[in-house]
Amino acid sequence: MxxxxxxxxxxxxxxxxxxxxxxxxxxxxxxxxxxxxxxxxxxxxxxxxxxxxxxxxFHVSIFELEESPFYFALQDAPMIVAHFNLNLEYTWIFNPHPDFDAVSVIGMNDVELKDNPGTRELMELKRNVIAECKPLRKSIRFPMSDGFYTYDVSCHPLFNEKGELIGGSSASTELSKADRIETSNCNHSSENLTLIKE
Incomplete structure (x- = not known):
């Protein structure tokens, strides 16, 4: 890295x-x-x-995150990790959906990137994290170019080394893909049970 x-x-x-x-x-x-x-x-x-x-x-931990083994472990994982400032603008993002470029999103908020019910809901979650200064979590559905995606979004306030609130971080795990995998595994299991019965 x-x-x-x-x-x-x-x-x-x-x-x-x-x-x-x-x-x-x-x-x-x-x-x-x-x-x-x-x-x-x-x-x-x-x-x-x-x-x-x-x-x-920005939050100083970005330099540490770059050197962390999680970078390699999460590259193909259905997870997006990001930092945002008090204006809810991205200051760093890792592993975004292919609709978004990790550099072009810097300095923009979610609605500026794509205005839809999902991005408005995400911005509201981030606003509440900043206002309440506590972690919050919510499942949010987003329309993307290749279909709808549901993410389990966890947001946390971010503080600088002086203890001042400077923004927040988010970790978004894709649920829609996980659901498809579970459904696929269930189908294989039921096929195996049918074969055993015969």
Whole structure:
């Protein structure tokens, strides 16, 4: 993961209107070192990661998540993991549905990406997590280009290193695929029972 370009970081920097030189000056490093962080060649120290997170409004754990084995374990799993800020705009996303690109969603909220009952329900869940400052969970159905998907969505508030609320995180597990797998397994089991009886 260390060599993968951090396109999410580049987009957050551009959303804030900073050049590489400007953000490097703000966190007291030279531009070439910052460039290596953005290009994925370098991993920032914990202190530097916190400074970047403060200036660019994301949660510092993203750097740790990139290096975690869960990245590889979840790549083909029916799960989406994301972070969002207090305006409910994505600051990072992992494994989105193919209708969405992991970089183009940065800086946008769900309704801006696709306005439908599912995205409005998801935004309401996120609003409540921020307002109540506690974890919430809900099953939500979304229309996608290849059909309807139901996700079990868990949202949690996110705090920075100073204990300030900066947004939230969500983990969405696809239920519709799981249901199809269970139905498929049940059909095979009943076929086997029929064969045994004969």
């Amino acid at each position: 260390g060599q993968k370009k951090r396109l999410w970081l580049e987009k957050l920097r551009k959303i804030k209107g900073f050049s590489q030189e400007e953000i490097a000056n703000l966190v007291h490093i030279d531009r070439s070192y910052y460039s290596k962080i953005e290009s994925g060649v370098r991993i920032p120290s914990p202190t530097l990661a916190e400074d970047l997170a403060d200036w660019l409004n």
